[in-house]
Amino acid sequence: MRSSEVAGRAGVNVQNPRHYERRGWLDKPPRTPSLYREHPAYEMAVVRFVKRVQEHEFRLDDVEQLLHLADGVPRMARSPAKLARVNAGPAG
Structure with missing residues (x-):
């Protein structure tokens, strides 16, 4: 393709x-x-x-970490939940 x-x-x-x-x-x-x-x-x-x-307003560095996570590469600096909270902005 x-x-x-x-x-x-x-x-x-x-x-x-x-x-x-x-x-x-x-x-x-x-x-x-x-x-x-x-x-x-x-x-x-x-x-x-x-x-x-x-x-969903993730940064490119976050995208890279998520792709590594999907590949099973255990070198995440942050957990997926933490990435989501950071990109969600302040609560409230």
Whole structure:
């Protein structure tokens, strides 16, 4: 699936998948003979996840921690509940 197709189906700008590659959230995809990036279909789920998390006003650093948590990487600086409280703002 080309970057433009991933972006279109996920409802993000075509530059987003490239940005996520640079951050290491998506693997660098192989290229077609015409040099288009060819993403595996499952990567669209990552792009959609990032978009949803950002819609809830999480910072990109928080997105990265949540992605690591989803991968089972135990290097979270904060728990998911604490991340949610920080991003929810003051109570009341």
